[in-house]
Amino acid sequence: MSKKTKADDQQASIFEALSFEAAMTELESLVAQIESGQLPLEQSLAAYKRGSELVQHCQQSLADVEQQVRILTESNQLQPYNDTK
Template sequence: MHALKFEEALAQLEQIVERMEGGRLPLDESLAAYRRGSELLKLCHQQLSDAERQIQILDNGSLRDFSVSGSEAR
């Protein structure tokens, strides 16, 4: 099984939330969905942390606020 990309994991997480919010899942399916959602959330957080570390490395160890001025956006 391949590692999920961030976008794939987030899409699956959104589907789980929609199913759970519908309130029609049996208890055992709700527990399984919650467990899977927790795994996906952890994966997303890890991938975001990894991306932040890569940005810090590329930006000489500091993570700066990103802002786009009118002249830079063109």
């Protein structure tokens, strides 16, 4: 099991404020920049890293919504999903 660092906590809080739609928009922009081939190597690497983080954020957002849908389906009432990680 890995330990959470202060940097991990800061990164998580940054992403908590980022909506799924905003993350997808940023991700699409990064992909376009990388595919253009105009970024220097260091910037391409940074863009790739940020893109990977955005993908993880989007995947987690989708998983959370899927869990909410499961709760709704089971009880016929939408209940807030509390992430207990």
